[in-house]
Amino acid sequence: MATRSTIMDTNSFRAEHADALDSETRKLTDKRSKVLGESYRLFYRKPVHLVRGEGQYLWDAAGDKYLDVYNNVASIGHCHPAVTEAVTQQMKMLNTHTRYLHENILDYSEALLATTPEAIDRAMYMCTGSEANDLAIRVARAFSGGSGIIVSKEAYHGTSELTSGASPALGQWTAAGAHHAAGDATGCVSCGRA
DSSP: OOOSOHHHHHHBOOGGGGGGSOHHHHHHHHHHHHHSOTTSOOBSSSOOOEEEEEBTEEEETTOOEEEOSSOOSOTTOBTOHHHHHHHHHHHHHOOOOTTSOOHHHHHHHHHHHTTSOTTOOOOOOOSSHHHHHHHHHHHHHHHHOOOOEEEETTOOOOSSHHHHTTOGGGGGGOOOOTTEEEEOTTOOEEEEOO
């Protein structure tokens, strides 16, 4: 399998690694390959089967504890009690989108905006990092009049149409568009055009 991502090539599970897995992990990787898209690549040649998280720690199916210094999803820690309680209460009350009026989103937005510089005076909510990056790129383009994106050559910014083209770490499943350039961490552009 040819990709452009050296990080993912050296650090991900591939089908040829399956024979080295225990039967339970093999069963999960086989099932995963049947129901999830190929761009959802697994870390490590022997994938970690996580079953829970709390604070900065994760636990696997064998009970081994890991310090989570990598997972970018839970920036306030896994299963934060205040967050799980707030989400539970909101789900018990109402689960809808922003096209209806409700006090909670307004109160939360006011509290959030009170912590930002004065120039940031509106909130936009997204469900995923892909959506957030997609919006950030569109806002930057509208504000600057530019059309290019420069990313590091191992970048991952999401799986939307726009962000996957700016995510060389996804490898063969995405091709950088004409207005995307990837460079090393020093900022030297190595492919495409900005």
